[in-house]
Every structure is written in structure tokens, then in C-alpha cells.
Amino acid sequence: MLIALAAVPVLIAVAVKLSSRPAAPGRGPLFLDRITQNGLFVAVTALVVCVPLFLPLTVGVVAGDTIAGEANLGTLRYLLLAPAGRIRLLLVKYAGAVAFCFAATATVAASGALAGVVLFPVGPVTLLSGDTVSVGESALRSLLIAAYITVSLLGLSAIGLLISTFTDVPVGAMAATIVLSVVSQVLDNLPQLEWLHPWLFSHYWLGFADLLRQPISWTSFGENALLQAGYIAVCGALAYAKFSNKDVLS
Amino acid sequence: MNKPPTAASVSAPERATPVGSPGLAIETRGLVKRFGHRSAVDGIDLEVPCGSVFGFLGPNGSGKTTTIRVLLGLASASSGDIRVLGKEMPQALASVLPDVGALVEGPGFYPFLSGTGNLMRLDAADRHGSSSTRRQRVSDALERVGLGHAAGKKVRAYSLGMKQRLGLANAMLRPRELLVLDEPTNGLDPQGTREVRNLVRSLAAGGTTVLVSSHLLAEVEQMCTHVGVMSAGRLVAQGPLEELGAAGQAHVVVQTPDVELASRVLRRLGLVPGEAPGTGSPWGTTAVLGTGINGREPEAIVAALVADGVRVRGFTVENASLEERFVSLTGEGFDVVG
Ligand SMILES: Nc1ncnc2c1ncn2[C@@H]1O[C@H](COP(=O)(O)OP(=O)(O)OP(=O)(O)O)[C@@H](O)[C@H]1O
Ligand SMILES: [Mg+2]
Numbered sequence: 001m002l003i004a005l006a007a008v009p010v011l012i013a014v015a016v017k018l019s020s021r022p023a024a025p026g027r028g029p030l031f032l033d034r035i036t037q038n039g040l041f042v043a044v045t046a047l048v049v050c051v052p053l054f055l056p057l058t059v060g061v062v063a064g065d066t067i068a069g070e071a072n073l074g075t076l077r078y079l080l081l082a083p084a085g086r087i088r089l090l091l092v093k094y095a096g097a098v099a100f101c102f103a104a105t106a107t108v109a110a111s112g113a114l115a116g117v118v119l120f121p122v123g124p125v126t127l128l129s130g131d132t133v134s135v136g137e138s139a140l141r142s143l144l145i146a147a148y149i150t151v152s153l154l155g156l157s158a159i160g161l162l163i164s165t166f167t168d169v170p171v172g173a174m175a176a177t178i179v180l181s182v183v184s185q186v187l188d189n190l191p192q193l194e195w196l197h198p199w200l201f202s203h204y205w206l207g208f209a210d211l212l213r214q215p216i217s218w219t220s221f222g223e224n225a226l227l228q229a230g231y232i233a234v235c236g237a238l239a240y241a242k243f244s245n246k247d248v249l250s
Numbered sequence: 251m252n253k254p255p256t257a258a259s260v261s262a263p264e265r266a267t268p269v270g271s272p273g274l275a276i277e278t279r280g281l282v283k284r285f286g287h288r289s290a291v292d293g294i295d296l297e298v299p300c301g302s303v304f305g306f307l308g309p310n311g312s313g314k315t316t317t318i319r320v321l322l323g324l325a326s327a328s329s330g331d332i333r334v335l336g337k338e339m340p341q342a343l344a345s346v347l348p349d350v351g352a353l354v355e356g357p358g359f360y361p362f363l364s365g366t367g368n369l370m371r372l373d374a375a376d377r378h379g380s381s382s383t384r385r386q387r388v389s390d391a392l393e394r395v396g397l398g399h400a401a402g403k404k405v406r407a408y409s410l411g412m413k414q415r416l417g418l419a420n421a422m423l424r425p426r427e428l429l430v431l432d433e434p435t436n437g438l439d440p441q442g443t444r445e446v447r448n449l450v451r452s453l454a455a456g457g458t459t460v461l462v463s464s465h466l467l468a469e470v471e472q473m474c475t476h477v478g479v480m481s482a483g484r485l486v487a488q489g490p491l492e493e494l495g496a497a498g499q500a501h502v503v504v505q506t507p508d509v510e511l512a513s514r515v516l517r518r519l520g521l522v523p524g525e526a527p528g529t530g531s532p533w534g535t536t537a538v539l540g541t542g543i544n545g546r547e548p549e550a551i552v553a554a555l556v557a558d559g560v561r562v563r564g565f566t567v568e569n570a571s572l573e574e575r576f577v578s579l580t581g582e583g584f585d586v587v588g
Contacts, residue, residue, distance in 0.1 A: 073358055073359070073360060073361075074355075074356070074357070074358020074359075075358045075359060075360060075372075076358075077319075077324050077354055077358060078354075078357075078358055078372055078420060079372065079375050080323070080324060081322060081324070081347060081350070081352050081354070082347070082372055082373070082375040082376040082379075083343065083344060083347035083348065083375075083376060084375040084376065085344060085377075088377075089375075245326065247319075247324070247325035247326060248319070248324040248325065249319065249324075249325060
């Protein structure tokens with residue numbers, strides 16, 4: 001999965017490189033038009049492309065598989081008999097999902113940076129606010145964006161973990177998690193449900209543009225982190241309540 | 251369909267004893283496990299003495315695996331008390347499980363890891379497993395079940411019996427006080443079956459209590475000291491193997507052409523004669539089956555037969571086999587209780 005993720009930025013970079021006509025500003029994904037001027041934008045563009053679907057897809061697969069996958073293989077009962085301890089198992093599994101969120105985001109960012117450096121000129125970056133920062137500073141900003149997206153995905157991971165405790169069929173848990181991530185984004189786009197938007201776990205997913213301003217605006221980072229923490233707390237508690245009393249019959 | 255007898259006819263446990271009697275490795279009182287409205291386990295008082303090899307028998311779907319799951323805390327009991335190794339379950343689960351090795355309803359492993367890899371991972375899942383001795387213990391366990399040469403192979407490429415052996419190795423990763431083996435010989439070749447028998451014997455000799463569920467009654471007869479029989483969620487008998495066998499009726503088989511006469515004599519002696527499957531011998535011998543020797547000396551029966559002029563061509567006393575006993579306890583019916 002990480003390899004597939006790594007391929008996305010490369011695809012973008014190669015596609016932009018091969019098309020003779022530079023993309024018109026304002027068309028295509030955010031920042032696409034800037035790639036030809038500065039390769040460092042490949043990473044950011046790739047992240048923008050991956051956030052709505054590709055990253056949630058892979059995270060859904062990993063998070064949905066956590067408990068249900070073990071149950072399906074029949075290893076869950078042997079882990080519990082080892083004894084791993086139910087709470088401990090849940091925590092370790094969630095930690096694994098978190099590690100994957102980070103690895104996935106970092107993979108896209110790193111592969112994007114690499115593709116950008118190889119295929120396009122690299123230089124000081126002009127931010128959204130019009131200021132220009134050095135290459136080093138822009139790399140730091142890319143890392144910040146990766147961290148932002150990792151945090152964004154933690155709530156979804158917790159939801160996946162929760163769903164995973166309800167079933168012995170990993171594919172079902174994965175699909176449900178992915179569907180939820182899509183539903184959340186669709187709802188976020190319906191103006192009629194404005195009141196609901198701040199509570200949707202995907203609400204701040206694309207809010208990392210704030211990190212490309214000078215000075216950095218941390219508000220969306222903070223609000224996002226708070227929202228995700230809320231999702232982790234609620235889903236974590238529910239997952240614990242479900243799993244600690246669950247009859248393991250697989 | 252025969253209704254199995256409901257009362258425990260062998261070694262009726264003293265119901266009054268509180269949970270926590272010494273000398274019992276596993277003890278349950280009124281253990282019930284319901285799935286929806288159906289009781290898969292319906293109020294059993296299981297007593298597995300320390301140091302015994304306890305054969306846990308019962309037809310398909312009679313609740314053996316469910317009982318084992320509840321004993322090991324994988325599923326919660328609907329009601330009833332459980333003690334394992336003298337400790338209240340499921341409260342003491344975390345302190346009891348490290349001393350219990352288990353194989354529950356077949357092995358479960360990661361197909362993409364090797365045999366060694368799987369055992370290392372399971373051992374690492376347990377905080378109590380010392381990591382410095384892990385590699386050694388894993389290779390010892392694999393050696394013990396005869397998987398030494400296949401240790402590095404991916405489990406995906408294991409045969410059914412190899413996976414079963416790996417499951418056994420997992421149960422024996424550490425010295426255990428109690429081994430719970432649910433159909434351990436499932437899928438094993440004759441050598442493997444014999445090896446399991448020897449393994450169980452040697453573990454028992456070392457003081458480990460073994461609870462083994464099995465459908466192979468001959469197997470059970472050879473390796474178990476105690477037996478418990480489940481039927482439709484109830485424990486219909488439990489106790490030492492000899493007692494269970496003795497409770498069944500021994501019978502005599504008389505080979506004779508004088509079936510009528512022999513039957514009359516047997517009836518006079520208080521036996522209930524019936525036609526045994528006839529054996530084709532050169533003299534056209536037929537057999538009479540007398541059920542229950544009623545504590546009579548076999549030689550006295552022969553003497554009486556001969557005195558009345560029965561031409562006795564063969565005489566055998568057959569003890570009730572565990573199989574007959576099993577069938578008499580659980581009924582002839584082949585259909586699973588649904
Ligand atoms: N997950 C479940 N949900 C509902 N009923 C179940 C479940 N697992 C088992 N049962 C029921 O519980 C009863 C006992 O099943 P169990 O697996 O304990 O039988 P068993 O004695 O181990 O049989 P076998 O010899 O075939 O292994 C069966 O009637 C079965 O239908
Ligand atoms: Mg079973």
C-alpha cells in the first residue's frame with residue numbers, strides 16, 4: 001500500500017512534466033500550476049490529491065483490519081490466551097494504525113519531494129501569503145503539513161478500530177470505515193448541514209493551507225487536533241467497552 | 251431418537267461443596283452459556299482433578315468447545331462459578347493464563363509468517379514471556395512437535411497436520427500447569443497421534459493437568475485417567491476412567507449351535523440373552539449374547555451351560571467399551587442437537 005501511495009506523487013510529477021502546456025492556474029488540484037516553477041510543490045500537490053480518498057482508503061484498510069483481521073485468522077483467541085490483555089491489545093493495535101497514518105503521509109511527502117527535485121527546478125518557495133521562504137524552511141513546512149494530515153487521520157483510525165471490534169469480517173470493517181470517510185466529506189459539502197460541519201472528522205482535512213502562510217496560522221491545526229482527540233476519546237471508549245466484554249468465538 | 255440420561259450416573263459430585271475445593275485444577279458450578287435463547291452449555295459442574303488427564307467427550311455441538319472458551323475467558327459465562335488452578339475466573343484471568351497452554355478449535359496463525367515467526371509473535375504478545383529465552387523456547391517447542399525442519403517455512407505452506415502441530419507447540423511454549431487441548435489429534439497422522447499421546451503422558455507425569463477434548467475414544471481410553479461426557483450442553487457423566495467403564499455392562503458371548511438351550515440357561519442365571527451377530531465357523535456356530543454378567547463368575551456361567559448340555563464352542567467376556575458407554579450416555583441419534 002505504501003508503494004501505491006509513493007506512486008501517486010511520481011505519477012503527478014511525470015504527468016505535469018510530459019504535458020507541454022502548463023496547467024492553467026486555478027484548474028486541477030491546488031498548487032498543480034506551481035509545480036513547473038518549483039518542484040517542491042509536487043509533495044504538497046500530491047498530499048492534496050491523496051487526502052480526500054487515497055489516504056482514507058489505505059487508513060481504512062489498516063484500521064478496519066486491526067481486530068477483525070485477527071479474529072478472521074483465528075489469531076485473536078491465541079493473542080488473548082497468550083495472554084496479551086484486551087486493553088493492551090487494543091492500544092497496541094491503535095498504535096499500529098497511528099504509525100501507519102504517519103508512514104503513509106510521510107511516504108507521499110517524501111516521494112513527492114524526491115520526484116519534484118528530480119524533475120523540476122527547485123528554489124525558494126513563494127507562500128500563499130506572498131512571502132518567500134528558503135528551501136530548508138519549505139521542507140520544514142512540508143513536514144508540518146505531513147504532521148497535520150497524520151493528525152487528521154487519527155480520528156478515522158479510531159473509527160476503524162471501533163468498527164473492527166464489532167465484526168469478524170475484516171473486509172466489512174474496512175469498507176465501512178472507508179464509506180464513512182466519504183460520507184463525512186459529502187456531508188461537509190452540503191451547505192444545508194452547516195451546523196454539522198464542525199463536528200465532522202473530515203472537516204479540517206484540507207485546512208493545512210494555513211501552514212503555508214507567513215506567519216503560520218495555527219488555528220486550524222489546533223481545532224483539527226482537538227476534534228480528532230475528541231473522536232479518539234469517544235471511539236476509543238466505545239471500542240474498549242465493546243471489546244472488553246466481547247465473546248471471542250472466531 | 252434416544253433421550254440421553256440426564257443424571258450423572260458416575261461419581262456424583264457432592265453438590266454441596268463450595269467452589270474452591272482443593273485438588274481441582276478446573277472446577278465449575280452451574281456453568282451456563284447461552285447464545286440468544288439456546289443454552290450451548292446448560293449448567294455443568296465440571297471437576298478436573300489436579301494431575302489428571304481428563305478426556306472431555308461429547309457429540310458434535312454438545313458444548314465442549316464452548317465450555318473451553320468460557321473456562322479460558324474468551325467468552326463470558328451467562329451464569330455459574332468457575333475456578334481454574336484454584337483462582338476465581340474471569341477475575342484472575344491475567345494471572346492464570348500464563349500457566350495455561352491451550353489449543354482451542356484448531357490452530358490460528360498468520361499465513362505470511364514462518365512457524366518460528368508465528369510463535370515468536372505470540373510469545374511476545376505475553377508480557378510474562380522473557381525475551382532472552384524466547385528463541386530457545388520456540389525452537390524447543392517446535393522440536394518437540396516434530397516441526398524442527400519446517401520451522402522456517404511459511405505457515406501458508408503448512409499442511410493441516412503441520413498447523414495442528416504448530417498449535418500444540420504454541421501451547422507448550424512455556425512450562426504450564428494446565429494444558430487445554432481441543433481435539434489435538436485432528437488431522438494428525440498415526441505417528442503424530444501417537445506422539446501427542448506420548449507427549450500428553452509425559453506432561454502428565456511431570457505434574458501438568460491436561461484437559462483434552464476428543465472424538466477418538468480409543469485414543470481417550472489409552473491416555474486419559476478421567477473422563478467427562480457432554481451431551482446437548484449437559485455433563486451426563488464424569489469420573490475416573492475405570493469407574494465409567496465399570497458402570498457399563500460387561501457381557502458374555504457364547505459361541506454355540508444350541509442357541510435356544512443356551513438362551514434358556516442364561517435366562518435362568520438372570521442374564522438377558524439376545525442374538526449376537528453370528529459367526530460363520532465350519533460347524534455353523536451361532537452366538538448368544540448375554541448382557542450383564544450380574545457379578546457372576548464367568549466360569550460359573552460356562553459350568554452351568556455345559557451342565558445343561560450346551561455345546562460351548564467359544565466363550566468370551568467383553569467389558570463395555572468406552573464407545574458403548576458413550577453411546578449409552580449420549581444416545582444413538584446421529585443428528586446434531588440443533
Ligand atoms: N458463535 C456461536 N453462536 C451461536 N451458537 C453457537 C456459537 N458457537 C457455538 N454455538 C452453538 O453451541 C453449541 C455447542 O457448540 P460447541 O462448538 O461447543 O460444540 P462442540 O462440543 O465443541 O462440538 P464439536 O465436537 O463439533 O467440536 C452448538 O449447538 C452450536 O450451535
Ligand atoms: Mg469443538
